[in-house]
Amino acid sequence: MAAHAEADFRTRLQAWLPKLVLSPSLALIFVFVYGFILFTVYVSFTDSRILPFVDKNGQQTFDLIGFSNYEKLFRLSHWEIALGNMAVFAGLYIVICTAIGLLLAIFLDQKIRGEGALRPLYLYPMALSFIVTGTAWKWFLDPGIGLENILQAWGWESFSFDWIKNRDFAIYTIVLAAVWQTSGFVMAMFLAGLRGIDNEILKAAQMDGASNWNLYRRIIIPQLRPAFLSAFVILAHLAIKTFDLVIAMTGGGPGRATELPATFMYSYTFSRNQMGIGAASAVIMLMTIAAIMIPYLYAELKEKK
Template sequence: MLDRIRDWVPRIVLAPSFLLVLIFVYGFIFYSGYLSMTNSRMFPSDEWIGFANYIKLFKLRHWNTALVNLGIFSFLYIAISTILGLFLAILLDQKIRGEGFLRPIYLYPMALSFIVTGIAWKWFLDPGIGIEATFHSWGWESFHFNWIKDSKMAIYTVVIAAVWQSSGFVMAMFLAGLRGIDTEIMRAAEMDGAPKSLIYRKIVIPMMRPVFLSSFVVLAHLAIKAYDLVVALTGGGPGRATEMPATFMYSYTFTRNQMGVGASSAIIMMIMIFSIIVPYLYSELKSGDRR
């Protein structure tokens, strides 16, 4: 009897949390999928229209703009954060003096919310009060840096702010990977006369493929659902120059009262995330079985 009670206690304790997740996560996902196939506008509707909202979605110029912006942002954000994070990790891996001081400085931006980051960089990049105004006050009147006001360059300001926030986290991932590599391999290569740059390029970095994959999954997931940083930094502007799928989904659902279209865009975003996470989880499970 006691054994049976012990078996059931963990299940009873976890049951409320499991039920809440089932309802408020997966339940709402299925409900969003249902709304995306109805003629819902300001309020939910039971009028079934199938895939009409998805067809309408991909005919909207604003949605296509959001997808193009997402492509530019995702590519630059993932590439620069990965390269910068790897560089910082290799730098700290040299056992430099002051590592304990530098590591939290690099990691600190990740402790901030994207809203705080967006507002801070908005002030910093604003031509009237930010870096441009500072250089003008120093007498460098010819200096101009008004990307945040330029519709062609505004998306790159979002990249700058996002890289600043996430590169420290990527650095921590790579540093953990570097510290997990057997130092005997590196010593053997050094004894053979191989320079450190060659050791890292030919031995260390190839051994860190799992870290590269994990970093890609985390950054891609953050890029696809980017919302608060964009809203705080540019508000999706100028015009729609920094519109993203997440900001599009919010505006069409709550501002334009097109709940069905907004729900269909949310489902497309979810499919994007699943297309990255599911193969990653499958590869992790498969490699775990091999071990």
């Protein structure tokens, strides 16, 4: 009887132990992630300007004002500029990263010599923080100390590359740095997809006389649809929340040429003391990410079922 009770206790302990171990982490996640998300949504409906939210007498320093912050937000020219820059940045970033990642994956999938050395070389930039990447590219593109200065010192005195200081081209320098950092990661996703394709299908197509071009166009690339979808979701998510790369490279300038929604949110919340409007912009960013992530997760869960 005692042995049976002890065995039953051990079984229950084994069942509950993982939950007990994970419960503190889950509690912290609910408080510091989802709790603060709800708090940000709440602040977006108030006229709050700056912390703290109560005065010395314990009275709250803000009032609920409904959707006024959202109406003000979409009337701000700064927000329109940030959205326009985001459209340019995200569009180029996603397309170029996807194209380069796919080409690199196809190149490595040819069983070339030295593949083991090239893979980590392409993936290395993703191991760096965006602050480090932004700082390095800022130095590289700075006309005074970077590429332009070096080539002029080597004799190409007419060479000019001042994109990072030019309002019309500064946003493209952010695209360059972001593509450099992320293309290797996209390559790894496509390479995994390529290695998962059944070789028997490819051999059958080759025996039927399919050229390499038709092989990739009609068989291989269509089977990479899940990799394309995953790459799009991840890249779109990274593009929407891009902040530290811009801060490190341009600080949002020159002027507002590289202002993005994330930098707009930061400046209005902490520099302009417009916490309500800053929270509203953060909620818009969250809704945009959710609009991308939720259908993707739904499709993944539905496919598994």
